[in-house]
Amino acid sequence: MQIFDGILTDRGSKYAVSGGPVASRAAAQNFVKTLCKDRKFAKATHNTWGVVLEGEGPVKNDDGESGAGMVILRMLERADLRNHIVVVTRWYGGKKLGGDRFRRVQESVRHYLANRDDVA
Structure with missing residues (x-):
């Protein structure tokens, strides 16, 4: 799991982006659950995510x-990135x-796409 925290701010809202490899819908949901074990991410206003899974399609x-x-x-x-979840986290600024x-x-x-470690 890679996390880039504090990458953007806009009118008080703060953003982070996270991601990593996943192979199924359940793995994607577990990824977000693991991310939210960090209290900071659990308290975020939004943890929006997407992944294109081989065989299952977009989730x-x-x-x-x-x-x-x-x-x-x-x-x-x-970007033709498959089996890799990206989560955009926002803390609402009012x-x-x-x-x-x-x-x-x-x-x-x-x-995230430009800075992730596992660029193929």
Whole structure:
């Protein structure tokens, strides 16, 4: 599991991005559960995630950040990254971001894709 914490801030909201290899929907859910064992991530407003699984296809969870999981999935599909979950975490800062929230999700995923250790 790789975690990049504090990568972005916007109007008080703070972002982190995490990821790692997973082979099934259950493994993806366990990944998020393990991430949330860290109290900081458990208290986050949103832990939005997506993964494209071989044989199962795309799986996502918006965790209340409507549409954000689809943004992650599209980026993973474009990067042709399979069996690798990406989780974008947001701590709400008190001001609504509107459409900018999708740009922040994209920036977070880009950061992960550019900086992950296991780049193939």
